[in-house]
Amino acid sequence: MTTELRDLPVRAVDCLKYIYKMRERGEKVTTSAMRELLETQEQSGQLSDAAVTQLFKLLAKEGFVEHTPYRGVELTPRGEAVAAESVRHHRLLELFLARQLGYSLDEVDAEAEKLEHAISESFEDRLDTLLGHPVVDPHGDPIPNKAGEVIDEPSLPLTQLEPGREAVVRRVSDDNAEMLRYLTQLGLVPGTRVQMRGREPFEGPLRVFIGEDAGGQERVIGVQVAGSVRVAPTTR
Amino acid sequence: MTTELRDLPVRAVDCLKYIYKMRERGEKVTTSAMRELLETQEQSGQLSDAAVTQLFKLLAKEGFVEHTPYRGVELTPRGEAVAAESVRHHRLLELFLARQLGYSLDEVDAEAEKLEHAISESFEDRLDTLLGHPVVDPHGDPIPNKAGEVIDEPSLPLTQLEPGREAVVRRVSDDNAEMLRYLTQLGLVPGTRVQMRGREPFEGPLRVFIGEDAGGQERVIGVQVAGSVRVAPTTR
DNA sequence: CATTTATTTTTACATCTGTTAAAGTTACTA
DNA sequence: TAGTAACTTTAACAGATGTAAAAATAAATG
Known part of the structure; x- marks a missing residue:
């Protein structure tokens, strides 16, 4: 040691x-x-x-x-x-x-x-x-x-998840308490399932479905938020 | 605060x-x-x-x-x-x-x-x-x-327990790790029942019965050891 | 490529917390 | 109660770690 x-x-x-x-x-x-x-x-x-x-x-x-x-x-x-x-x-x-x-x-x-x-x-x-x-x-x-x-464990920023693809949240950035409170409120925490619904060009906002089919919902989030989240795509 | x-x-x-x-x-x-x-x-x-x-x-x-x-x-x-x-x-x-x-x-x-x-x-x-x-x-x-x-909780040093009296160990002195290992080995830890069997004069050794009737046994300990232990006499 | 701008490093100094050794105080003893 | 021993405080100084401001270097720009 x-x-x-x-x-x-x-x-x-x-x-x-x-x-x-x-x-x-x-x-x-x-x-x-x-x-x-x-x-x-x-x-x-x-x-x-x-x-x-x-x-x-x-x-x-x-x-x-x-x-x-x-x-x-x-x-x-x-x-x-x-x-x-x-x-x-x-x-x-x-x-x-x-x-x-x-x-x-x-x-x-x-x-x-x-x-x-x-x-x-x-x-x-x-x-x-x-x-x-x-x-x-x-x-x-x-x-x-x-x-x-x-x-x-391999993962990629949520910003890079292709539209239509599903994934599981693997990591969230740990260095900003305020951001973590927001992510927690969104449900974007390790283990949650997500699906990318759409991305606007030029660093535009993302539409993301968060959670399981029934209990989940679609949210629109900014790139800074999405950049704080890393996901592992679900193989299909 | x-x-x-x-x-x-x-x-x-x-x-x-x-x-x-x-x-x-x-x-x-x-x-x-x-x-x-x-x-x-x-x-x-x-x-x-x-x-x-x-x-x-x-x-x-x-x-x-x-x-x-x-x-x-x-x-x-x-x-x-x-x-x-x-x-x-x-x-x-x-x-x-x-x-x-x-x-x-x-x-x-x-x-x-x-x-x-x-x-x-x-x-x-x-x-x-x-x-x-x-x-x-x-x-x-x-x-x-x-x-x-x-x-x-009122208690007295084991050295002052009268011969014949029973008591429960309440406190052990916390500032000497070596003493604590010895006390643990003897079973002289908070919650244990003890009975004073005899005390020799002039700071002499003490005979103490440690533990429940069947599982317990009588031990001879010095005053420094007994002084590290405080007990609450059992009312009789 | 000279000059400006931004960044990093150096220098001089301050503060905090420790030491040793000398001086001061208290307590013991003959 | 004077002398001595034990303990405590003071004084002078040292090392670690911080700052502000000057100097050095790197990067950007016309």
């Missing part, structure tokens, strides 16, 4: 975790992007770019990232191991909060963020057992196993 | 909590006693007396304690409110760890110590509901309610 995680400042671990998540989405990890993420996701309020630069330099010195000045950072294998364990903690906790304590989809992220730095290896293992060795969290995001490996 | 708890440094909150617990036991809160407690209970390793003095001055300036230089500190009502909430977090978590995650009596304190600073008001309330609004933790220590009040 690595568990260097517990020797690093909380903010440094979060930083590695966010690099991991940005790479999951294929985004480049720049100084200002990281500053924005840390500002919105941590409860710390404002943060300067200079602080992020210093963080990058610390992480580079300790061998967790490659830092190319003025270009951004990338995880080394060591950094990825720490990030994966942090993400594992976070997502196990999210599932626990949703399942055992009745938290809603938009609440779990903030609470897990605070708890993930406080739990021990033993707590992690017991939670994993209690939850039945889960592989996805309540948002549908994969939970890395102890070795840091994830099961990557 | 006070909840000033979340604006204070972790160590300051711990300090208030330990003042609260020392007063529970009727001990005086001196600089060096607090240093020892912080060293053993937090995982921070060594600590200087000077650091504790500075902590006392900070807490006094903010109105959480009365500090009489060279004499020690006492909680103000504000300090007591924060301490009680901290203790509430700690003991609810201990019960959760023991009940839901199968932690043993000697493990819960250290894990709860780390988690108690990370949980939100909402988490506290949901845990309280999940556990059925409990009034004692796994060691038998009372859990303050939201108003900071505790139910104080």
Whole structure:
């Protein structure tokens, strides 16, 4: 086990975790992007770019990232191991909060963020057992196993589902609580069946049938909303 | 709600909590006693007396304690409110760890110590509901309610139980993991029935019958062990 | 391709929290 | 009650982590 995680400042671990998540989405990890993420996701309020630069330099010195000045950072294998364990903690906790304590989809992220730095290896293992060795969290995001490996179920953004095709919601973006409340209200949560009814060109709105035949209904949603949802098409 | 708890440094909150617990036991809160407690209970390793003095001055300036230089500190009502909430977090978590995650009596304190600073008001309330609004933790220590009040079941140290008298174990001291493992092995845990069979003078060993008639057995224990156990005599 | 604009890094400095060592206070003892 | 031992506080300073503003670099534009 690595568990260097517990020797690093909380903010440094979060930083590695966010690099991991940005790479999951294929985004480049720049100084200002990281500053924005840390500002919105941590409860710390404002943060300067200079602080992020210093963080990058610390992480580079300790061998967790490659830092190319003025270009951004990338995880080394060591950094990825720490990030994966942090993400594992976070997502196990999210599932626990949703399942055992009745938290809603938009609440779990903030609470897990605070708890993930406080739990021990033993707590992690017991939670994993209690939850039945889960592989996805309540948002549908994969939970890395102890070795840091994830099961990557193929999915595509709802925006790319062809008209007429049916699908099952697999993942919803976890980083915007307000969006999650809206998605929950629409019923666009992991496990729900959907059918694309129509798409307007030029980033126009989408008509989507949400739910099972009788209980479901057709809704019109914007691309930003649809872009927050990933689906797995149903084979026909 | 006070909840000033979340604006204070972790160590300051711990300090208030330990003042609260020392007063529970009727001990005086001196600089060096607090240093020892912080060293053993937090995982921070060594600590200087000077650091504790500075902590006392900070807490006094903010109105959480009365500090009489060279004499020690006492909680103000504000300090007591924060301490009680901290203790509430700690003991609810201990019960959760023991009940839901199968932690043993000697493990819960250290894990709860780390988690108690990370949980939100909402988490506290949901845990309280999940556990059925409990009034004692796994060691038998009372859990303050939201108003900071505790139910104080009368009990006396096992060392003071008269020969021949029967009793039920109510509380075990929570601050020594090794002692807790020994007590667990003996069966001297909250809820167990005991009968005092004999006491030797001059702090000598005690003969105690532990358990129900058939399954129980007589053991000889030292005063330090017996002093870690509080019991409620069975009326006859 | 020179210049402007945006971004990132460096520098100088502030704050918080800890340390060690000296000085101060209290309590014990002969 | 003077002297000493134990404990506590103060003073000087150190390290970690933050900021603001200046300097450096990269990217965009006429």
